[in-house]
Amino acid sequence: MALSSKTKAVLWGPLNKNNPVIVQVLGICSALAVTSKLEPAIVMAIAVALVTAFANVIISLLRKSIPNRIRIIVQLVVVAALVTIVSEVLKAFAYDVNKQLSVFVGLIVTNCILMGRLEAFALGNGPWPSFLDGIGNGLGYGWVLVVVGFFRELLGSGTLLGYKVVPQALYDAGYENNGLMMLAPMAILLVACIIWVHRANNKELQEETN
Amino acid sequence: MNRENSGYTIIYASVMVIVVALGLAFTHQVLSGRQVANENTDKMQQILRSLNLDVSVAEAPAKYAGLIKNAYLINDEGVKVEGSEGITPDDPAFSTELGDEQAKGLPVYEADVDGSAKYIIPMSGAGLWGPIWGYLAIEADGSVVYGAEFGHAGETPGLGAEIVTASFSNRFRGKNLFKENEFTSVAVVKPGQTNSRRDYVDGISGGTITSKGVDNMLLNSVGRYKNFLMNLHASAQ
Numbered sequence: 001m002a003l004s005s006k007t008k009a010v011l012w013g014p015l016n017k018n019n020p021v022i023v024q025v026l027g028i029c030s031a032l033a034v035t036s037k038l039e040p041a042i043v044m045a046i047a048v049a050l051v052t053a054f055a056n057v058i059i060s061l062l063r064k065s066i067p068n069r070i071r072i073i074v075q076l077v078v079v080a081a082l083v084t085i086v087s088e089v090l091k092a093f094a095y096d097v098n099k100q101l102s103v104f105v106g107l108i109v110t111n112c113i114l115m116g117r118l119e120a121f122a123l124g125n126g127p128w129p130s131f132l133d134g135i136g137n138g139l140g141y142g143w144v145l146v147v148v149g150f151f152r153e154l155l156g157s158g159t160l161l162g163y164k165v166v167p168q169a170l171y172d173a174g175y176e177n178n179g180l181m182m183l184a185p186m187a188i189l190l191v192a193c194i195i196w197v198h199r200a201n202n203k204e205l206q207e208e209t210n
Numbered sequence: 211m212n213r214e215n216s217g218y219t220i221i222y223a224s225v226m227v228i229v230v231a232l233g234l235a236f237t238h239q240v241l242s243g244r245q246v247a248n249e250n251t252d253k254m255q256q257i258l259r260s261l262n263l264d265v266s267v268a269e270a271p272a273k274y275a276g277l278i279k280n281a282y283l284i285n286d287e288g289v290k291v292e293g294s295e296g297i298t299p300d301d302p303a304f305s306t307e308l309g310d311e312q313a314k315g316l317p318v319y320e321a322d323v324d325g326s327a328k329y330i331i332p333m334s335g336a337g338l339w340g341p342i343w344g345y346l347a348i349e350a351d352g353s354v355v356y357g358a359e360f361g362h363a364g365e366t367p368g369l370g371a372e373i374v375t376a377s378f379s380n381r382f383r384g385k386n387l388f389k390e391n392e393f394t395s396v397a398v399v400k401p402g403q404t405n406s407r408r409d410y411v412d413g414i415s416g417g418t419i420t421s422k423g424v425d426n427m428l429l430n431s432v433g434r435y436k437n438f439l440m441n442l443h444a445s446a447q
Contacts, residue, residue, distance in 0.1 A: 036367050036368075065213070067214060069214065074223075074226060077230055081230045081233060085234070085237050088237050088238060091245045092245050092248065156368070179368050182367045183367070
């Protein structure tokens with residue numbers, strides 16, 4: 001299916017120039033909390049992408065019927081229902097990951113990216129662009145999580161997805177895992193580093209300096 | 211149709227809530243079988259880890275059924291409650307949660323490892339951010355620790371959360387819950403410190419409050435089994 005340039009922008013924008021985490025700085029809370037290992041970061045990324053996409057579609061389909069006065073409540077109910085379903089499915093099919101994510105699956109409800117997309121996009125656009133917008137924003141959030149999770153697990157535990165990647169010889173030579181990587185402050189430093197690299201490569205995002 | 215009409219708004223909200231409730235109830239109904247099975251397997255894995263066996267999800271049920279010979283509830287005097295025997299997830303020992311006021315007793319699992327009996331008791335307590343729990347496997351004499359396993363809901367990764375690692379739980383092996391025929395349990399002390407009145411293990415550096423929580427749990431939760439352990443201890447001498 002060929003995408004028009006407008007739909008392409010809807011899908012790819014959030015991955016780069018309009019990224020929810022590193023440009024809009026939304027959804028930071030969970031980005032710090034679930035990225036100490038790569039696996040929960042990936043699962044969280046998929047979960048958020050699915051929830052944003054389907055919440056966007058549902059709200060977009062209902063947008064002509066939702067009473068304006070209770071539209072935030074309707075959005076919250078839709079998001080909460082989807083998150084509950086995701087959490088139930090994880091409990092049934094990925095119990096271990098669900099244990100690691102613990103409360104953060106439930107907290108997807110409060111992820112600002114979701115409400116932001118519903119208010120800003122789904123209420124004014126059709127289901128298909130809304131779906132792409134949801135996927136785009138979910139993945140835009142997700143890739144930052146995965147990059148942060150990758151470095152935190154590699155440097156903090158010497159493993160990736162639970163497999164040992166730092167060779168024993170290196171430990172014998174005196175290398176040690178960086179325990180600070182396991183704590184939230186390192187996550188925010190890593191996010192800051194990603195923002196730094198991203199801004200350096202995108203001149204139009206840089207603020208004017210006088 | 212006027213979307214801003216109060217009647218429409220109320221009907222819209224009601225219909226939406228009912229549809230969502232039905233959808234969620236259906237989802238839960240469909241998935242609850244698998245979820246309960248997962249929880250039970252997880253519990254079996256924890257019990258097996260207290261016997262120093264780390265088995266995969268797939269092997270856990272068979273291994274559990276092979277090693278655990280009996281499970282039952284005991285009352286405060288340490289005597290087996292009649293009719294509470296059985297090792298399957300539906301039996302009282304497995305389904306009883308510690309701290310349940312309605313419970314008819316405290317669960318005990320009896321394992322047979324290479325011909326020698328081990329008694330496994332569950333523990334529960336509080337860490338820094340939330341609940342912690344664990345299983346303690348004790349030799350047939352009721353006093354020497356054979357193995358331990360700890361779990362937590364949300365302790366600090368890298369610090370308090372280290373209690374789940376084998377390097378921490380292995381420290382308990384061979385420790386004695388009794389000193390001069392008095393139940394003292396095993397103390398968790400700051401690394402480098404000692405305790406002359408009780409057997410002790412080193413706590414987690416930087417996880418002081420979680421370590422203290424484990425210490426309290428070993429004293430209070432295991433302490434509820436004092437009479438049961440005393441009976442074993444007395445009959446072994």
